Amino acid sequence: MGSRTKMILGRVAQAIPVIIGVVVISFLLTRALPGDPAAYFAGPAADEESIAQIRESLGLNKPLIQQFFYYAGDLVQGDLGTSLTTGQTVMSDLAARLPASLELTLVALILSCATAIPLGVLAATRQGSWIDHLCRILVTAGVSMPTFFTGIVLIYLFYYLAGLAPSPLGRLDFIYLSPPHVTGFYLIDAAIAGDGETWFGALKQLILPATTLALFTLAPIARMTRAAMLTALSSNFIRTARAAGLSRGKVLYGYAFRNALLPVVTTLGMVFSFTLGANVLVEKVFAWPGIGSYAVEALVVSDYAAVQGFVLAMALLFVALNLIIDISYALIDPRIGLQ
């Protein structure tokens, strides 16, 4: 157990240089601009005086190294600057909108894992059957589908033609009141408040965007599960388990699947990278009030601090997710910590 703890601590330590690198790159993105960063931050409508004021407060008249420490110092205090459009600090804007994005992303990931992993396992155990072909078609189509296009097609099919889905505008139809804020996740908040109607309303709004995102992430997970399962099934320990007369279910799920899960967990890291990017597009299509659509709105009006704050927040979120994946990998894999 001791060496497993050590391994986890070591992995956490490895994340530190990555975080420093992320901060350096986002610093470079904000300061090493071709134009005058102060003018960017002040926005297009600013006068000379306010630009000079911003230059002073950001320390832009100091050497680059010193500017970096100003920037890092601000970050440690959670100061990402002020958004020009909302007038709030970027930090509070992001914090207010983050639960919406997380709710969407997590539901989508659960949905796609719940579909892709069984699909991959079935495709591997019944190689050459119709389910294998279905898996292959889904995988190839999935990587070619632009997320925003999938979303629009789903809206057309389920909102306009079938009339099953509610209008694709935000997290909750305006006939409902948003549930009292506890976690910011509407599904959880409504459940806590015991408001079944709102819970159902929030779920109905969530289904289409979550499906769009899930369809996008389905492909890599299914592909990896199939490949990992095939590798596991052709290995010696499975042959031994079969020869020992273990039941089919025991061999498949007790031995092959548990081993196949490890590479799948590793690919989840790459899948997260794509999901967080695709999240922005899905939020735009469904007018979802998360941090992605916040960044898109900010980009259109050149609200500079908001965009950079968003990029940094997303990168830190991604680093954290990768860390969680690696740690859960260490917890799943019984071999780690035995040596």
Add this chain to the structure above:
Amino acid sequence: MMAEVTVNQQRANARQSDTTFGHFIYVLRDNPVTMLAFAMLAFFFGCAFFGPALVPYDPLATNAAHALEPPSWAHWFGTDNLGRDVFSRVIVATRLDLTISVAAVALSFVIGSILGSIAGYWGGWLDAVLNRFLDTIMAFPLFVLAMGVVAALGNTVENIIYATAIINIPFYARLVRAEVNIRRNAGFAQAAKLAGASDLRVLAQHIFPNALPPMMVQVSLNLGWAILNAAGLSFIGLGVRPPTPEWGIMVAEGANFIVSGEWWLAVFPGLWLMLAVFTFNLLGDGLRDIVDPRKRT
């Protein structure tokens, strides 16, 4: 180790024989899907080169009398809210979309090759620094990093190309680094050095060409991804400005009409985009079969 050796042998064999046109035809005949992918690729390049000259309507000409017409014989893909012909716009957009993605992939190919070769051949601190740098780029969700780069550099088409190139560099640099690294002390490299060739010459003429076959696979898979990224960026309003025809922006404009049932505005450019990405992915899989038969699925 053995597996690696056999893979390299197979790669070497594949490379030796596909220099001849005959082998190329043989492989295509063997795999009709790859042949289809090549045909589709030729079609898209045809659209990019000759499309603007062949389309039936001016892609920018508005015609208020024929606004929002569903697909018909006169307008195969219908007309948009300003009465522009969607078919003409979709075809004309091919050139811009392909240019952005080809330019971006070419840039990342060149930069990635140089960085990866240096790191793989000389190793040491150069290698360590490059790896740290690539790790840092990969620590960002890539599409989000592209958004940040475009926001920082300015909202133009060139910057879309640079942003897409930056997020693709790690894939090439890592691939080249690995391919160069396993060969830097290979017999043929040492022989070339003994024959008096400089390090640079050994690297460029003897070692680097070995990395090309797997690189071509990467290029093909990457092109599809680059198109998706570029279209995604213009979908959220970056880079390409209306009224320029471009697939991403056309889907974005058409999205406003989907809730009222005018599906053809968004669906045709979206399908076209999907078809282009699909072509490159298919091609990538086909090329991978040619280059490395072991990875055939």
